[in-house]
Amino acid sequence: MRADAKDERAAVPTGPCARWPAEQGETIRQIVDRAGDKWTVLVIGTLEHGPLRYTDLQNAVTGISQRMLTHTLRQLRRDGLVTRTAYPEVPPRVEYALTDLGTTLLDAVTALVDWAGTHHDEIRDNRARHDSETTAG
Numbered sequence: 095m096r097a098d099a100k101d102e103r104a105a106v107p108t109g110p111c112a113r114w115p116a117e118q119g120e121t122i123r124q125i126v127d128r129a130g131d132k133w134t135v136l137v138i139g140t141l142e143h144g145p146l147r148y149t150d151l152q153n154a155v156t157g158i159s160q161r162m163l164t165h166t167l168r169q170l171r172r173d174g175l176v177t178r179t180a181y182p183e184v185p186p187r188v189e190y191a192l193t194d195l196g197t198t199l200l201d202a203v204t205a206l207v208d209w210a211g212t213h214h215d216e217i218r219d220n221r222a223r224h225d226s227e228t229t230a231g
């Protein structure tokens with residue numbers, strides 16, 4: 095193989111971000127990082143059926159701390175995926191809901207969770223086999 099042909103191949107961007115302009119790459123990676131975060135996936139999926147109060151959301155997303163839920167909701171609001179509505183009541187009531195943009199993420203989130211559920215046993219067995227081989231070898 096010619097050296098210049100090898101250099102040309104190396105200069106061609108590859109991977110899933112390659113079909114987008116290079117100047118968008120960093121933002122796309124940040125969005126994928128946000129959308130693929132486990133708490134984001136679980137919060138988006140939990141809001142699928144409509145608005146929820148903070149406490150109801152926290153109870154529905156098993157294992158999430160108050161700090162992490164607050165952080166996740168702030169990031170989702172910043173990205174325009176979730177709205178926060180405060181009602182002037184006593185005691186105050188705040189609800190979180192998916193925006194139209196957030197709703198477009200539901201198919202991907204549901205597919206990811208369904209994939210994890212479908213392959214749960216196989217992956218658990220693979221992990222156990224790998225861990226036993228690693229400690230035995």
